[in-house]
Amino acid sequence: MAVTDYLRERFFPHIWCPGCGHGIVLNGLIRAIEQLGLSKNEIVMVSGIGCSSRISGYVDVHTLHTLHGRALAFATGVKLSKPELNVIVPMGDGDALAIGGNHFIHAARRNIAMTALVMNNRIYGMTGGQYSPLSGYGTIATTAPYTNIDQGFDVVALSIAAGATFVARTTTYHVKEISDIIQQAILHDGFSVVEILSQCPTYFGRHNRLGSAVDMMRHFKENTVRIGSKAAEEHPDRLQRGIFVQKEQPEYCVEYDKVIERARKTFRAQE
């Protein structure tokens, strides 16, 4: 199938600004689904609110566009009732880790099988460039015109600490890597997190004088290195990309079924 077969073109033109990284993520996501040979009926995409969260409006699979920060809570309900479906949750950094931070750490801790995509542009794009927990110390935002003094989260470290069993990072510059990693994340039988550094030239880029969208993507290219590569050895200060964690652990829906079975047996024994 062609990429456009997965799109609801009736909702176009899309809302994204020229140069926004979110369209690149959508492209990588669709290619991953296509390469895995999944039918549209096998996929549920659940999202909250944000420029990034608009992805679920544009894809022609089962979709649920819910409340800001609550996508993982809705997705948990969907997955528990239909564990045979592949649940994918595209989120912005604000959606996933500010208002949705609690849902994020607990979904990771439970190891429920779904793929959380954190599209990290370090800002609240949709609402006008307020700083997020990913903006980082020393950055400028609409709500921090005299410099943001909050330290930022490290999405990878946070996900690992919360118990996610698949954790990866890539960027919008590395387009093939996006679809390769998302494929592995979808195949993983547990909670998978893929952080994708994405550019918001309109707010984060403009406030922080980072130049055009192309300049921002060049920055991703020049300041990240693949885990285990020679470049990573030579430049330990650069941000690492790739798969950090990929391990097996009991999956939540499978364990939940066992609880139901135990309860049924106890109930029958009492009859």
Ligand SMILES: Cc1ncc(C[n+]2csc(CCOP(=O)(O)OP(=O)(O)O)c2C)c(N)n1
């Ligand atoms: C309960 C609630 N609080 C606040 C908002 C306003 N709001 C909508 S999107 C958003 C932040 C979007 O930022 P992010 O999730 O990082 O995505 P981006 O737009 O940058 O892709 C906020 C604060 C809302 N819709 N609902």
Ligand code: SF4
């Ligand atoms: S405001 Fe930023 S995140 Fe939103 S569409 Fe524009 S460039 Fe993308």
